[in-house]
Amino acid sequence: xxxxxxxxxxxxxxxxxxxxxxxxxxxxxxxxxxxxxxxxxxxxxxxxxxxxxxxxxxxxxxxxxxxxxxxxxxxxxxxxxxxxxxxxxxxxxxxxxxxxxxxxxxxxxxxxxxxxxxxxxxxxxxxxxxxxxxxxxxxxxxxxxxxxxxxxxxxxxxxxxxxxxxxxxxxxxxxxxxxxxxxxxxxxxxxxxxxxxxxxxxxxxxxxxxxxxxxxxxxxxxxxxxxxxxxxxxxxxxxxxxxxxxxxxxxxxxxxxxxxxxxxxxxxxxxxxxxxxxxxxxxxxxxxxxxxxxxxxxxxxxxxxxxxxxxxxxxxxxxxxxxxxxxxxxxxxxxxxxxxxxxxxxxxxxxxxxx
Amino acid sequence: xxxxxxxxxxxxxxxxxxxxxxxxxxxxxxxxxxxxxxxxxxxxxxxxxxxxxxxxxxxxxxxxxxxxxxxxxxxxxxxxxxxxxxxxxxxxxxxxxxxxxxxxxxxxxxxxxxxxxxxxxxxxxxxxxxxxxxxxxxxxxxxxxxxxxxxxxxxxxxxxxxxxxxxxxxxxxxxxxxxxxxxxxxxxxxxxxxxxxxxxxxxxxxxxxxxxxxxxxxxxxxxxxxxxxxxxxxxxxxxxxxxxxxxxxxxxxxxxxxxxxxxxxxxxxxxxxxxxxxxxxxxxxxxxxxxxxxxxxxxxxxxxxxxxxxxxxxxxxxxxxxxxxxxxxxxxxxxxxxxxxxxxxxxxxxxxxxxxxxxxxxxxxxxxxxxxxxxxxxxxxxxxxxxxxxxxxxxxxxxxxxxxxxxxxxxxxxxxxxxxxxxxxxxxxxxxxxxxxxxxxxxxxxxxxxxxxxxxxxxxxxxxxxxxxxxxxxxxxxxxxxxxxxxxxxxxxxxxxxx
Numbered sequence: 001x002x003x004x005x006x007x008x009x010x011x012x013x014x015x016x017x018x019x020x021x022x023x024x025x026x027x028x029x030x031x032x033x034x035x036x037x038x039x040x041x042x043x044x045x046x047x048x049x050x051x052x053x054x055x056x057x058x059x060x061x062x063x064x065x066x067x068x069x070x071x072x073x074x075x076x077x078x079x080x081x082x083x084x085x086x087x088x089x090x091x092x093x094x095x096x097x098x099x100x101x102x103x104x105x106x107x108x109x110x111x112x113x114x115x116x117x118x119x120x121x122x123x124x125x126x127x128x129x130x131x132x133x134x135x136x137x138x139x140x141x142x143x144x145x146x147x148x149x150x151x152x153x154x155x156x157x158x159x160x161x162x163x164x165x166x167x168x169x170x171x172x173x174x175x176x177x178x179x180x181x182x183x184x185x186x187x188x189x190x191x192x193x194x195x196x197x198x199x200x201x202x203x204x205x206x207x208x209x210x211x212x213x214x215x216x217x218x219x220x221x222x223x224x225x226x227x228x229x230x231x232x233x234x235x236x237x238x239x240x241x242x243x244x245x246x247x248x249x250x251x252x253x254x255x256x257x258x259x260x261x262x263x264x265x266x267x268x269x270x271x272x273x274x275x276x277x278x279x280x281x282x283x284x285x286x287x288x289x290x291x292x293x294x295x296x297x298x299x300x301x302x303x304x305x306x307x308x309x310x311x312x313x314x315x316x317x318x319x320x321x322x323x324x325x326x327x328x329x330x331x332x333x334x335x336x337x338x339x340x341x342x343x344x345x346x347x348x349x350x351x352x353x354x355x
Numbered sequence: 356x357x358x359x360x361x362x363x364x365x366x367x368x369x370x371x372x373x374x375x376x377x378x379x380x381x382x383x384x385x386x387x388x389x390x391x392x393x394x395x396x397x398x399x400x401x402x403x404x405x406x407x408x409x410x411x412x413x414x415x416x417x418x419x420x421x422x423x424x425x426x427x428x429x430x431x432x433x434x435x436x437x438x439x440x441x442x443x444x445x446x447x448x449x450x451x452x453x454x455x456x457x458x459x460x461x462x463x464x465x466x467x468x469x470x471x472x473x474x475x476x477x478x479x480x481x482x483x484x485x486x487x488x489x490x491x492x493x494x495x496x497x498x499x500x501x502x503x504x505x506x507x508x509x510x511x512x513x514x515x516x517x518x519x520x521x522x523x524x525x526x527x528x529x530x531x532x533x534x535x536x537x538x539x540x541x542x543x544x545x546x547x548x549x550x551x552x553x554x555x556x557x558x559x560x561x562x563x564x565x566x567x568x569x570x571x572x573x574x575x576x577x578x579x580x581x582x583x584x585x586x587x588x589x590x591x592x593x594x595x596x597x598x599x600x601x602x603x604x605x606x607x608x609x610x611x612x613x614x615x616x617x618x619x620x621x622x623x624x625x626x627x628x629x630x631x632x633x634x635x636x637x638x639x640x641x642x643x644x645x646x647x648x649x650x651x652x653x654x655x656x657x658x659x660x661x662x663x664x665x666x667x668x669x670x671x672x673x674x675x676x677x678x679x680x681x682x683x684x685x686x687x688x689x690x691x692x693x694x695x696x697x698x699x700x701x702x703x704x705x706x707x708x709x710x711x712x713x714x715x716x717x718x719x720x721x722x723x724x725x726x727x728x729x730x731x732x733x734x735x736x737x738x739x740x741x742x743x744x745x746x747x748x749x750x751x752x753x754x755x756x757x758x759x760x761x762x763x764x765x766x767x768x769x770x771x772x773x774x775x776x777x778x779x780x781x782x783x784x785x786x787x788x789x790x791x792x793x794x795x796x797x798x799x800x801x802x803x804x805x806x807x808x809x810x811x812x813x814x815x816x817x818x819x820x821x822x823x824x825x826x827x828x829x830x831x832x833x834x835x836x837x838x839x840x841x842x843x844x845x846x847x848x849x850x851x852x853x854x
Contacts, residue, residue, distance in 0.1 A: 062607040063714050085613055108560070115554060121563055122532050135803040143712040144744035145529060145784035147518045147567040148792070148799050149827060150811050154531065154563035163559070175613035197473040201496055203584045203653060225655020267552040269473040286554045308553040323557040328545050333558055336814040340807070351558070 007055025009069070011128075011136060011167055017048055018165055019134045021345045028345050030161040032071060032100030035093075036107050038261075038313045040160050040321055043350045050102050053167060058142065061086055065125060065142045067170040070102025077101060081173055089117035089174045093248050102166045108158025111248040112208035112219070115268070115283045117174070121157035128168040129156060132341035142170045161347040162355060163340045177207070177221035179228075182243060185216040185236035189281060192216040196284040197269045204230050208244055209284040212254060217243055247282065254280045257291060260317035262299050264288040266308030274302050296320075322351060330355075358407055358765075358790055360453055364832040365824045368455045369434040373412050376435060376457070380415065383425050390414035399458055402443045402450040403505070404791055406707070406761065411438070411452030416460045420540070420576050423459070427574065428544035430457055436823050437542070439570040441482060441513030444505040446708060447789030449517065449569045449825055456823075459574065461512050467491050468577070474552060475582045476535060481512025481575045485519075488580060497582035500527035503785070504693055512575040518567030520785035522618045522692070525743035526651075529785070531566040533581050539565065539573035542816045552579065564811070569787055569826040572815040586651035589617060591685045592664055594673040595642035599623055599738075602644035603718040605671035606742045609648065610715075612667055614660055618649035619743030620692050623722075626699065626737040626750070627691075633698035636691030637684075639675060646673075646742065647692055649685075695739045696750065703735070703752035707764045710792075711775030712746045712784030724774045725749055732767040734760070746784035747775070773798050788826045796826075797833035805830060 021028050027045030054071035061084040068077055074088075075097040081087050091111025092104045105127070110119040126140030129152070140146055140153035156166055187195070192211040199206060205222035217239065220227045246252045255261065259277060266272055268285035277292025292299065296310075296318045303310035309323035325333060330352070337344070337355055349355065362368060377391055390396055391413050400408040412435075417423045430437050436456035443450055443462075452458045464480035467487065471477070472495035477488055485506040489498040502521035503509055509519065515537060518530045527533070536550030550562035565572055596602040602621055609616065622630065624643050631638040638645060646668070650660045661678060668676050679685035691698075699706050713721055722738065729736040729751075740747040749771055753764040772782040772795045782788070782795040796805070808827040812819065828836075 060714075060716065062611040063716060064610060065714070108555075118528065118532055119555065121560055122528065131803075131807055133803070133806070135807075137804045137807055139804065139807075141779060141781055142714055143746075143780055143784070145520055145524060145712050145741075145746045146781040147785060147787050148781045148783050148796060149788070149804075149808050150568055150572075151518070151531070151563055151566060152807065152811070154566075155560055155811075157563070158555075158560050174615065175610075178613065200475055201472060201584050203587050205653065205656075222653070223656030223659050225659060226653035229653065229655060265551075265553040265555050267474040267476075269471075270552075283554065307551060309551070309557050311557065325558050326548075329547055329558065329561075332541070332547065332561070332815065336559065336561075336811070339810040339814040 008052055009055070010053035014048070014050070014053055014165060014167060015130055015134070015136050018130045018345070021046065022134050022343055025343060026345065027348045030165055030347055032103035033073070033095065033098030035095035035099045036103060038315050039107050039109065040350050041353065042315065043347050045348065048165070050100060056080060057168065063142070064173050065170055066173050067142060067168060068101045069168050070100060070166050072101045073097065074099045074101060074104050085176050086173045087176045088123065088171065090114055090120050090123055091248055092120065093250070095249065101169060105157050105169050106159060106161045106166055112210065112244050112282060115286055116207045121154045123172045124153045124157050124169060125172055126170040127153040127156055127166055130165040130167060132164060132343060132346060136167070140170065144172065160351045162337060162351050164346060179224040180219065180221045180241065181227050181231055182239045182241045183218045183220065183231065183234060183236040184239040185218065185234070187216050189279065192281065193269070193271070193285050200268065200284060206284070210247060211281040212252060213278060213280055219244060252280070254278065254289065254291070259291040259293050260312055260314040262290040262292060262310050263313055264290060264299070264303045264308060264310045266303060266306045270306040270308065272302045272306035272308065275299060320352065325352070358793070359409055360824045364829060364835050366819065366829055368436055368453065368823065371412060371433065371435050371455050376433060377413060379429055380426065383429060384422050387422050388416040390416070399440070399452060399460070402440065402445045402448060404446055404448040404451070404789065406755070407448050407451055407790060409452045409454055411458040412454060412456055414458045414460060416463055418463045423574060423576060424540055424544045426457070426459060427540055427542055431542050431544065431820060434818060434820065436820050438822050439516070439574050441510035441516070442484070442508050444509040445513060445517060445787065445789060446710070447783065447787040447791040449787050449789035449822070451790045453823065461574070462510065464576070470495065472497060476552065476579050477582055478577065478579045479511055481578060482510050485509050485511055485514055492582045496585055498585050499580050500533050500583055501530050504696065511578045511580065515566060515575050515578055516568065516570050517787040518785070520741070520746065522620060522741060524741065525619060526615050526617050527583070531563055534562070534566065534578060535581050536579035537562060537565060537575055538577035539575055541573050542818070542821050547573065550579070567787065569789065570822040571812055571826050572821065586617070588654050588657050589649055589651035589685065590657055590661055591647055591649045591679045591688050592661065592668070593677050593679070593688055594646045594648070594668045595639045595675040596644045596646070596672065597642065597674055599644040599722050600719045601672040602646050603715070603742070605646060605668055605673065607715060608667045608671050609664055610743070612663055614663060616648050616743060617651035618647065620647045621645070621740050621742035622692065622695060623738040625735060626695050626739045629698040629702050629737060630691035630695050633701055634691045634694050636687050638691055642674065647688055692739070699737045699750045699752065704754040704756065707751040707753065707768055709747065709749045709751070709768050709771050710783045710786040711772050711780055712744070713775050713778050713780030715742070715745045717778035717780070718745070721747065721774055721778060725771055728767055728770050732763050734764055734767055744784070745780070769795055790825055793825070793828045793832065794836050796828050797836055802830050802833070805833070
């Protein structure tokens, strides 16, 4: 299936694969483009490749909704939306063009616009999922508001494939901004963090704010009038928007180098006492990337001390890459997993050992 | 089938001795207010859906989280069902009590714990009113975006339970998009913190799962909401149309132009007349439909968007377009819309509000279908809706004192919701399933999907003690009701164009 490039509905085959796994008690390793081995623990199990099940099954720009099969490439979806002047506002990475829509939702990672536009899960309107009981189910839909039943679609976002096999997702899309501008402002990290909290309280058209260690990078998007006014008020010099693509794709120089990479998620105004290393501040302060050789205990203590959490994004550098959960919360995670995937066939151990 | 809890189809409930339970609660918490006399229980026998009433076994009004924890532990040990209630403004009977259950009223948890203007969040207790959050944030130039019509009265805990919306959802999102963390107590009395002060938290997205879960998975004890900077300006355009079809097309054209209005609302002729009689908002009573389009943001962008929307409206065939001249007129334009429900209430002894949401392109089909159903059932229907996001609120006018009218209204409502499902929509956009739409859930979901929902529930409340009978119907109910979703080719409304 992996060489398939044409649109095809392989739902029946995927269902049969899951049913066979259930019948034989074989764990499955769900994989799309295989671009996110750095996120979570290493999987084990029989490979289930979603890439053959691909294609956009519905897109009407005036409805602001697109529905795509899980194996559809994010790059392809981006291109289709772009042609209609629309976008996935959470700015997902394409990872060399290989990332799939299913993996994008299952991993739940969002790009630079996240604090202003929302995360992947905020744009998920509906999904189809093959359950741990061997059924192909549909939840949510193609409408903006839907509170019938539990919000299974959003639960699936970021679940790393541990609760079922996503086969199709419906996503809210938004028009691309009419005007955009990237600015570079010279200041250090503490000054940038202070600015972020000031600007956050004003209705400025900021849609990305990052300090890359050298300077503050800012993106303004909106109507021409608001972008021009903000640009004049904020100062700085114009820079290339390619910065945001490189940031989203983990291609900035910062991400190279041997030290393990940590993602630290904290309140935007917090000042975590991070261990030695190099830091990149994204999401207007709410996401900090840290390259450090410090132990995981030390990094996590710093993150938790600021009310946040830390995940290790370098495979093999840490036994539990995702921040450990409190015992009570972990128990409810196990109970949910046991209910929805009673035989434990979907990506066992991908998120946490024993889950 | 009676909408009230029916053990034969909704599941058996344990027999509870109210005196024993009262004695145990009293002994454990001498200062807990417990209501048990009939006259004290009366005010709690229904929520905002007043057509359905049940006297609860007991009403408890805790003031400390430890009390809620103790109540849950005692009820869990005794297998007593617990129904949570906030301000009681819900429109789907989500807080309808059970004769064999305790009604847990969270309204006294009404303190704002923290407003953090730097990190832009507010931490509040669940009984805090929606509007009170924005008022507390106002001195910092911030506000809480979701604004359900009941925002003066409804509580944030109830907003979480229903994933409440409002008129600004298309641009600013629902409750799920604006809450960053909650604390809950499980039925076993265990505390969980879901979400964080950060933008995400590790593990499954249980925060999203709890949004709109209607008190079925846990009791919300604290809520942290995101605060946004107030837009500099908001202007509203009102456009009249001589048909609802052309108004519907105008909505698609505005979105197609790449504009996401802060609010985009439509009202049909009956709703316009009702609102105008009541509020004197200056609505054109001769129009078949009006659109209210609010544009907010920075001055320059708003001015530009007003011109673009004006042009779109003209092309779409608007017979008149007027821009609210000042803030007073803007507020008046909105007052008609925000008071549409009570305005319709003046035209009829009773009304019944539906909440279906559809892909917008099917608006003309669904409106025509609704008009045909209205005629067939001999009941007037006024249409008010959040046009931007396809969330319709048909208001069915009836008189409960006329024998059979309530039943006819219920059936008509059910048919409208089935029509929404048939065009690819949902039975509820923001009011919740509660008890009201329990039968229509059988139309929207098949047995396997309902079983999946029951499995989710079992992970948090294995004994099914939290709000039994709401949100997810038993398979038994669906079977008895004969409304289980039929397969393709046999769907209701076979004449409809398929999506």
